[in-house]
Structure formats: C-alpha cells, structure tokens
Amino acid sequence: MKLANPAPLGLAAFAFTTWMLSMHNAGWFNGDAVPLVLALAYVYGGTAQVIAGLLEFPRGNTFGLVAFTSYGAFWWSFALFIQFFANQVPASFIGWYLFIWGFFTLYMWVAAFRANRALQLVFLALWITFFLLAFGIWFNPILSKAGGYAGLVTAMLAFYLSAAEVINEAYDKTILPIGSYQNIA
Template sequence: MSNEQGIARFSNPAPLGLAGFALTTWLLSMINAGWFTGDAMNMVLAVAMAYGGTAQMIAGVMELPRGNTFGATAFVSYGAFWWSFALFVLFLHDKVPAAFVGWYLFMWGVFTFYMWIGTLRGVRAVQLIFLALWITFFLLAAGEWTGMGRLHVAGGYVGLITALLAFYVSAAEIINEAHKREVLPVGTPRAA
C-alpha cells in the first residue's frame, strides 16, 4: 500500500498482535481465576501456539519496517512467551520446581514493568494494558512462590482485565482506522 507521495505505507500490525495476545490471555486467565480446571488447558495451548505465539511474532516482525522498536519488542517477546509457555506445559511441567516457575513469571513481570515505563508517554489505553500485565505476572509469581491459591486466582482476574484492555485497543485500532476518526477513544499521548 502507498500514500499520495508514492511512499510505501505499511499496514498497522498492532490490532493483530493485540488480538492474539488478548484471546490467549483471556483463555489462560479463565483457568487461573478458577472458572475452568486444567482440563481446558489443551485449548489454551493450541491458541498459544497459533495465535498468541505465531500471530504476535508476525505482528512484531511487521513492526520492524515501520521503525517501531517498542511494538517489535513487545509482540515478538510475548509471542515467544506463549511459545515457551506451551512448550513448558506440554513437555516440562512436572520437571520444573514451582519456585523456578515463579522466577519465570517474575522475570516476565520485570520485562513487562520496564515495557510499561516505555508506554508512559504514549496512548493511555496501552499504558493500562502493560500496568495490568506486570501486576498479573507478579501475582502469579507470588502464587507459585508461596503456594497461596488466592494469589494465583487474583492473577487470573487481573489477567482477565489485561485481556479486555488488549481486546479494546485492538478493536479501537481497527474501528478507528475503518471510520477514519476516533470512534473508540484510547487516550491521547502525553505531550513531549
């Protein structure tokens, strides 16, 4: 696609990446919140590999020619998270101590925390996604470390909020672009 000056214009991959992240996060968070048992995990794994993992990776690679370091880093990283999660559950779940799983989740929380700091001059809705996500990771890590089921459930509920926020921003990106105006507000970025 090109614009009026004949310069290549790349499509916005964010709605794809956000939707892949949101759907997969929603499904896993329903289990973490206790709405479903681990028997539902196979569907999460399928979606984690196909949509949460692969679609986000594609979105991240699509961010590169747009010069969006943040988007590329976020989508490729969380795509890799979903692939690593699926591989862990499928092949290693019974072979890794809970404390180490806690460190895995905690370090994803650390990554998400500094990514959140990177959003603070951007769109407010994206800030909220990353805020809710680092809280989710830290709650789930604390649940693994302490064995307190309530922390795990709390992480599940904050994960559901994270997924809803990501779905909202994905929808806003699609709908606002289609209507060529802001139909769904996402909050304006802070002035430099």
C-alpha cells in the same frame, strides 16, 4: 506507500490467548481446558504475535517489535513448557519465570508512558498479573487466582485497544478513544 498497522493483530492474539488462560487461572475451568489454551498459544498467541512484531520493524517501531515478538515467544515457551516439561520443574522456579516476565513487562510499561493511555493500562495490568501469578506460586495460591482475574482485565484492555485501532482506522476518526499521548514537555 502506507504500511498496515500490525498492532491490532498482535493485541488481539495476545488478548484472546490471555483471556483463555486467565479463565483457567481464575478457577473458572480446570486442567481439562489447558489443551485448547496450548493450541491457541502456539498458533495465535505465539505465532501471530511474532508476525505482528516482525511487521513493526519496517514501520520503525522498536517498542512494537520488542513487545509482540517477546510475548509471542512467551506463549511458545509457555505452551512447550506445559506440554513437555511442567512435571520436571520445581514450582519455585516457575515462580521466577513469571516474576522475570513481570519485570520485563514493568519496564515495557515505563516505555509505554510515551504511548496512548490504553496501551499504558494494558502493560500496567499485565505486570500486575505476572507478579500476582509468581507470588501465588511462592506465597499463597489465592494470589494466583487474583492473577487470573488480573489477566482477564488485561485481556479486556488489550481487546479494547485492538478494536479501537481497527475501528478508528476504518472510519478515519476516533470512535473508540484510546487517550492519545500528549507531549507536555
């Protein structure tokens, strides 16, 4: 029995939610846009990614399980924090929240070296995004805006990989290249 690939779902959920929040972080929209980001974070970014992560388990994909369930939990924690607790936490501590997510993403990027090039680029752009957002809180708000733009790049890369996995499987050939990993050892 062939199991469906849950990664395109997780990637699309991640990409869509990241794009919406990053437009706000880049300064394209003000705080009035945040409630829609929160709704999306609960339902698509959070829940759909957790489902995708859990569906990676029977496929034996530890990386997919850890990545999708972790970032799904990120979206839930982010939405709950913004909705209920944002005014109660010092900004410097929020910087640590983003920095630790950046650190987690950095080691997931290292693990992605065993995957296709498109996935490597998603994780590269994402750890840069988290660090820029953290440094923006700690040092200079212009870095937060740069983090918003890095998030937009991250979202585009994740959308591309999601589309490539769906389209390539549907046509049973490479339509959108992802830079398949070549083991040269």
